[in-house]
Amino acid sequence: MSTTISLSPIFLQPLLLLRETLGSRWETIRSGVASAPDPALAAVHLSRLAEHGLGSGAILDDPNLCRDLLFVLGASPHLTTVLLNQGTDWERVFLEARRTSRKSVAAHLSALHAQLPLELPEEDFLRGLRAYRNREYLRIGTRDLLALATLEETTRDLSQLAEAAVQLAYEYTRAQLRQAYGEAVSDEGGQSRPLGFVVFGMGKLGGCELNFSSDIDLLSVE
Numbered sequence: 001m002s003t004t005i006s007l008s009p010i011f012l013q014p015l016l017l018l019r020e021t022l023g024s025r026w027e028t029i030r031s032g033v034a035s036a037p038d039p040a041l042a043a044v045h046l047s048r049l050a051e052h053g054l055g056s057g058a059i060l061d062d063p064n065l066c067r068d069l070l071f072v073l074g075a076s077p078h079l080t081t082v083l084l085n086q087g088t089d090w091e092r093v094f095l096e097a098r099r100t101s102r103k104s105v106a107a108h109l110s111a112l113h114a115q116l117p118l119e120l121p122e123e124d125f126l127r128g129l130r131a132y133r134n135r136e137y138l139r140i141g142t143r144d145l146l147a148l149a150t151l152e153e154t155t156r157d158l159s160q161l162a163e164a165a166v167q168l169a170y171e172y173t174r175a176q177l178r179q180a181y182g183e184a185v186s187d188e189g190g191q192s193r194p195l196g197f198v199v200f201g202m203g204k205l206g207g208c209e210l211n212f213s214s215d216i217d218l219l220s221v222e
Contacts, residue, residue: 011039014047025060032067036074045073045080055091068146069094075145082138097139102157108164118175125172129165136161159208162216166199
């Protein structure tokens with residue numbers, strides 16, 4: 001037995017100009033908007049996303065994927081902003097975020113090393129690191145909102161992302177200092193060796209229990 005979800009027409013106003021373009025997708029989208037945590041927000045955000053194109057139809061033609069997209073759009077302005085920042089690539093990025101499970105620290109570092117060479121100017125490095133973090137927030141947040149990951153998986157995923165970001169920031173800073181001043185060394189028994197440096201993750205980071213609003217507490221030891 002099918003169930004019809006009632007929805008005030010006012011919620012769909014931001015999408016009315018797109019109704020002819022959406023064609024047969026209209027009812028799927030109307031149903032998805034009705035199921036979103038905030039239907040009005042979902043409709044507004046989809047209209048903004050449509051400014052970058054409606055994609056290939058891989059999402060909007062699939063009732064389940066369309067519902068998932070509208071759920072995220074109606075639940076999180078921040079994740080929506082990340083998705084909007086992907087431009088015409090938003091469809092591929094959302095699909096990848098939805099299906100990609102937890103990443104290890106090693107996997108993050110492999111991707112970060114490929115995208116952010118340590119020779120980059122500081123402004124470009126920090127911009128790239130923030131962009132990577134935001135895309136990962138989209139992946140982790142999407143899977144969390146859609147109950148595709150458990151709470152334990154989500155907190156561990158956030159913690160491993162933070163650990164990788166701290167590691168890369170350390171590597172970048174050390175490389176910049178090495179270039180400016182040479183390698184930091186210590187003398188032991190008349191022999192020089194590179195000076196060690198350790199960063200400890202305290203609190204929720206140390207326990208792999210970070211959430212989306214957590215600060216990270218760090219302790220550094222030379």
